[in-house]
Amino acid sequence: MPELRKNPITGEWVIISPKRNKRAFDFISKTKWKEVTECCLCEGHESETPPEVFSLRKKGTKPNTPGWWIRVVPNKYPALQIKGKPDVERMGIYTMMKGTGVHEIIIETPEHKEDLFSLGNKRIRQVIQVYRDRIVKLTQIPYIKYVLVFKNQGEEAGASLRHSHSQIIATPMVPKKVQKELRGAKRYYELDKRCIFCDIIAQELTLQKRVILENKMFLAFTPYASCSPYEICILSKEHGFIFQEITQDQLTYLTQILKDTIKTMNKTLCNPSYNYFLHLPPLKRDFLKYYHFHLGIIPRLTKLAGFEWGTGYYINPVSPEEAASKLRGKIFLPL
Amino acid sequence: MPELRKNPITGEWVIISPKRNKRAFDFISKTKWKEVTECCLCEGHESETPPEVFSLRKKGTKPNTPGWWIRVVPNKYPALQIKGKPDVERMGIYTMMKGTGVHEIIIETPEHKEDLFSLGNKRIRQVIQVYRDRIVKLTQIPYIKYVLVFKNQGEEAGASLRHSHSQIIATPMVPKKVQKELRGAKRYYELDKRCIFCDIIAQELTLQKRVILENKMFLAFTPYASCSPYEICILSKEHGFIFQEITQDQLTYLTQILKDTIKTMNKTLCNPSYNYFLHLPPLKRDFLKYYHFHLGIIPRLTKLAGFEWGTGYYINPVSPEEAASKLRGKIFLPL
Numbered sequence: 001m002p003e004l005r006k007n008p009i010t011g012e013w014v015i016i017s018p019k020r021n022k023r024a025f026d027f028i029s030k031t032k033w034k035e036v037t038e039c040c041l042c043e044g045h046e047s048e049t050p051p052e053v054f055s056l057r058k059k060g061t062k063p064n065t066p067g068w069w070i071r072v073v074p075n076k077y078p079a080l081q082i083k084g085k086p087d088v089e090r091m092g093i094y095t096m097m098k099g100t101g102v103h104e105i106i107i108e109t110p111e112h113k114e115d116l117f118s119l120g121n122k123r124i125r126q127v128i129q130v131y132r133d134r135i136v137k138l139t140q141i142p143y144i145k146y147v148l149v150f151k152n153q154g155e156e157a158g159a160s161l162r163h164s165h166s167q168i169i170a171t172p173m174v175p176k177k178v179q180k181e182l183r184g185a186k187r188y189y190e191l192d193k194r195c196i197f198c199d200i201i202a203q204e205l206t207l208q209k210r211v212i213l214e215n216k217m218f219l220a221f222t223p224y225a226s227c228s229p230y231e232i233c234i235l236s237k238e239h240g241f242i243f244q245e246i247t248q249d250q251l252t253y254l255t256q257i258l259k260d261t262i263k264t265m266n267k268t269l270c271n272p273s274y275n276y277f278l279h280l281p282p283l284k285r286d287f288l289k290y291y292h293f294h295l296g297i298i299p300r301l302t303k304l305a306g307f308e309w310g311t312g313y314y315i316n317p318v319s320p321e322e323a324a325s326k327l328r329g330k331i332f333l334p335l
Numbered sequence: 336m337p338e339l340r341k342n343p344i345t346g347e348w349v350i351i352s353p354k355r356n357k358r359a360f361d362f363i364s365k366t367k368w369k370e371v372t373e374c375c376l377c378e379g380h381e382s383e384t385p386p387e388v389f390s391l392r393k394k395g396t397k398p399n400t401p402g403w404w405i406r407v408v409p410n411k412y413p414a415l416q417i418k419g420k421p422d423v424e425r426m427g428i429y430t431m432m433k434g435t436g437v438h439e440i441i442i443e444t445p446e447h448k449e450d451l452f453s454l455g456n457k458r459i460r461q462v463i464q465v466y467r468d469r470i471v472k473l474t475q476i477p478y479i480k481y482v483l484v485f486k487n488q489g490e491e492a493g494a495s496l497r498h499s500h501s502q503i504i505a506t507p508m509v510p511k512k513v514q515k516e517l518r519g520a521k522r523y524y525e526l527d528k529r530c531i532f533c534d535i536i537a538q539e540l541t542l543q544k545r546v547i548l549e550n551k552m553f554l555a556f557t558p559y560a561s562c563s564p565y566e567i568c569i570l571s572k573e574h575g576f577i578f579q580e581i582t583q584d585q586l587t588y589l590t591q592i593l594k595d596t597i598k599t600m601n602k603t604l605c606n607p608s609y610n611y612f613l614h615l616p617p618l619k620r621d622f623l624k625y626y627h628f629h630l631g632i633i634p635r636l637t638k639l640a641g642f643e644w645g646t647g648y649y650i651n652p653v654s655p656e657e658a659a660s661k662l663r664g665k666i667f668l669p670l
Contacts, residue, residue, distance in 0.1 A: 005560040009523075009531055010515040014560040015650045018657065079642070079650045092538045093531070094559050150641030158640030167641065175646030180345040188344075196344055196428070203427045224429050225340040225349040277645030298644050305493030306485030306502065307414070309633050310612030311510030315350045315414045322353065 002080055002099025004172075013173065015099060017079045036112075040076075041163035043110035049073040053104065054134070056126060069123070070130055071107040078103035079169060086143050086172040102138055102170040106130055109164050116151075116164045117262045125255040127166070131278065136244050138170040146174045146282050154273025156300040174282045181279065182287055189290035197292035198239055200224075210324045213260055217241070217253035220261045222320035222327070229318035230269060230327070232261060232297040243280045243293045258295065265299060267330040272299040337415055337434025339507075348508065350434060352414045371447075375411075376498035378445035384408040388439065389469070391461060404458070405465055406442040413438035414504060421478055421507040437473055437505040441465055444499050451486075451499045452597045460590040462501070466613065471579050473505040481509045481617050489608025491635040509617045516614065517622055524625035532627035533574055535559075545659045548595055552576070552588035555596045557655035557662070564653035565604060565662070567596060567632040578615045578628045593630065600634060603662050607634040 002017035040048035046064045054072040061067025080101025088097050108116045108127050116124060135147045151166040152159040174182075188196040204211055204221050212232065213220040220234045234257055236243075246254070265274070276297045281287035308314055337352035375383035381399045389407040396402030415436025423432050443451045443462050451459060470482045486501040487494040509517075523531040539546055539556050547567065548555040555569045569592055571578075581589070600609070611632045616622035643649055 007519075007558075007560040008535060009519045010512075011519055012515070012560070013648060014562055015648060016560075016654050017650055017652055018654045019652075093534050094538070148642065148645050150645050152640045156638065158638040169642055169646075171646070171648075175648060177345075177645065177647035180347070180647070184342075184344045184346055199428050200343060203429070223342075225342040225347070226351075227349055275641035275644050277641050279645065296644065300638075303491065303493035303635075304639065305487045306610035306612050307483065307504055309610050309631065310483050310485050310512065310614065311504075311506070312512035312515070313348060313350060313506075313510060315352055317352055317354075319351050319353045 001083060002078070004086070004097040004099050006095040008093045008095070012176065013097075015079055017099060019077055036162075038112050039161055039163050041105070041107045041161060041165060042112050043068070046071075049105075050076060054130065056130075066110070069110060070126055071110075072130065072134060073105050073107065075103040075105050075167070080171065082141065097172070100143055100172050102141065102144070102168070104134065104138075104168045106134070106166040106168065107163065108166065112163050114164060117259055117266075121255055121259065124259055125251055128251060128254060128258070131166070131168075132244060132246055134168050135280075138168065139244075141170065143172045144170045146171050146178065148175060148277060150275060150277040152275055154271075154300070156273030157275045157298075159273070178279060178282065182281070182291060185287075185290040195239055195290050195292070197235060197290075197294075201235065201237055209321045212264065212324055212327045213257055215253050215257055217250055218257045220257055222324045224320060226316055226320045226323070227314035228298055228316055229301050230265065230272075230299045230323045231316075231320070232265065232327075234258060234261060234295040234297070236293040239292065240288050241293055242288065243278070261297065264327050264330045265297065268327050269299055269301065272301060274299045336418060337413070339421070339432040339434050341430040343428045343430070347511065348432075350414055352434060354412055371497075373447050374496055374498050376440070376442045376496060376500060377447050378403070381406075384440070385411060389465070391465075401445070404445060405461055406445075407465065407469060408440050408442065410438040410440050410502070415506065417476065432507070435478055435507050437476065437479070437503070439469065439473075439503045441469070441501040441503065442498065443501065447498050449499060452594055452601075456590055456594065459594055460586055463586060463589060463593070466501070466503075467579060467581055469503050470615075473503065474579075476505065478507045479505045481506050481513065483510060483612060485610060485612040487610055489606075489635070491608035492610045492633075494608070513614060513617065517616070517626060520622075520625040530574055530625050530627070532570060532625075532629075536570065536572055544656045547599065547659055547662045548592055550588050550592055552585055553592045555592055557659040559655060561651055561655045561658070562649040563633055563651055564636050565600065565607075565634045565658045566651075566655075567600065567662075569593060569596060569630040569632070571628040574627070575623050576628055577623065578613070596632065599662050600632065603664070604634055604636065607636060609634045 002015060004013050005016055006013055043066045050073050052063055052071050052073050055068040056070040057068035080099045080103055082102055084098055086097045086100040088095060131149045138144060138147045147170045149166060149168050185196050201219055210221045217237055218234055219237055220232055223233050274297060276295055278295050280293050281291045337350055339348050340351055341348055378401045385408050387398055387406050387408050390403040391405040392403035415434045415438050417437055419433060421432045421435040423430060466484045473479060473482045482505045484501060484503050520531050536554055545556045552572055553569055554572055555567055558568050609632060611630055613630050615628050616626045
């Protein structure tokens with residue numbers, strides 16, 4: 001069973017999940033992707049994963065058999081697991097909780113080598129719709145305080161399998177990064193009832209130095225204080241937008257900007273490894289007056305080194321203005 | 336000139352240092368170490384670095400010529416630079432400071448392929464002595480609030496050159512990680528006047544589940560809430576120990592435990608890439624009643640992925656107890 005352990009000095013939580021080192025591709029020396037043509041996420045290998053919890057499949061086909069084009073399964077090597085309550089236990093100065101939570105894999109295609117963003121808009125849209133549906137579903141589990149959707153694309157981004165997939169981890173606490181954003185945004189709001197995200201959108205649209213793409217609902221830009229080179233944020237422009245209640249119209253805009261942003265990033269940086277993650281306000285509470293849905297994209301171009309480990313600060317060797325200008329240069333799509 | 340930019344939402348600082356992307360080995364696609372036999376850090380290439388600020392060299396040899404065995408030079412591509420005051424500037428909602436600071440390289444050997452920890456104790460000891468001397472020296476510069484010494488060993492640890500070296504970055508603010516440790520330790524101290532580091536030492540020595548090595552002055556162990564597999568902390572056992580005032584005796588103990596710890600790590604994990612960094616209390620203030628000098632070692636075995644970027648939490652797939660047991664198993668040195 002995974003554990004959440006608290007750092008006795010800083011109070012920060014860490015997930016200790018020893019079962020995960022049984023994964024085939026765990027450590028760097030072993031992480032070089034095997035050049036295989038099929039894997040446990042492929043069509044025809046359904047019995048090699050835990051039973052599916054959701055799928056989009058041809059009428060008449062049975063769960064855990066071929067015929068699907070999107071399939072959601074529990075992670076075979078979960079970082080967190082649903083078993084009992086997340087009770088706090090102490091031993092001397094040390095504190096831990098059982099690693100209660102959910103860890104699922106969203107398999108985005110039955111084909112081993114197919115890339116999500118090479119698929120048609122309809123398929124990408126369905127994947128985003130599945131993100132939404134799983135978030136809504138997992139929110140209902142007791143003890144769950146947050147649901148994070150993320151994607152690791154490529155070896156440098158920590159993906160252990162080549163087969164295109166996203167992941168969902170539902171946690172018994174609101175993640176530190178989201179907490180910090182919420183605290184900062186709240187502080188700003190309390191000052192004079194303004195939303196920091198609305199103000200960022202206004203300043204970026206006026207300056208036009210870091211904007212990459214824009215449509216009616218979303219803005220893609222390189223944040224002013226980006227931690228890493230070519231970091232991109234896709235930010236909801238509409239104050240009060242709720243991802244869990246996304247309309248068909250809004251889904252079209254999100255699909256379009258996500259696809260176009262990934263495509264221009266792939267063109268500019270020659271298909272880099274990347275991570276992305278969705279940040280929405282925590283469940284069951286109303287943070288909407290000062291928080292906006294956003295999606296962070298981190299191309300993995302540099303490695304963290306001793307300075308970052310020792311300080312907690314990042315050194316970014318590419319200014320966000322230069323990054324935006326290069327990314328815009330590769331756009332042959334209508335703004 | 337590098338810039339420090341403040342994240343308008345979280346308030347966190349980031350170093351934007353565009354000149355650094357002019358380095359030869361910057362991005363991952365280009366970071367594969369060239370198989371060269373000499374480089375700009377080698378003896379005989381002294382003119383290829385900025386003029387040295389310190390060296391240990393044969394009597395009668397001149398600065399910036401051969402004859403040295405340890406050499407300290409300013410970084411050619413500094414993350415921070417000393418130029419003017421770190422004044423804060425604002426533009427709308429955004430805040431920045433000039434990237435004022437110092438960034439130096441400690442070249443640990445004149446030989447291209449020599450490894451610091453294969454050298455004799457005397458040479459390792461001199462390197463640690465140079466760490467101390469540079470910290471004391473850089474502390475005297477106005478605006479400098481902290482001096483971090485760190486080492487990136489191997490490609491996976493972000494080292495851009497194979498030639499063995501450490502780095503020093505002096506910053507105009509106390510690093511976030513050190514601040515968090517100080518805040519936590521202070522909170523613990525205020526509760527009932529106890530030092531959290533002393534209490535960790537006592538509990539680890541009683542349990543003996545995470546201890547790797549120990550001598551009169553220092554303890555090497557895998558921290559209870561380690562963020563990454565086989566993370567190691569070398570902690571000063573003596574309450575009130577001041578690294579800047581280290582005695583010859585204490586230097587012997589630190590050299591011994593650092594060398595033995597790196598050697599057992601190299602044996603257990605087959606010479607992994609790793610980072611280490613020194614944490615001491617900030618300069619010019621007295622935090623000694625609740626803070627201990629320590630050295631953090633991070634073997635780079637896994638890669639950060641979307642979950643870590645999205646949450647700020649780490650998933651560690653190896654329990655610290657298992658790591659300590661494996662590391663102890665490789666020790667053929669007297670405890």
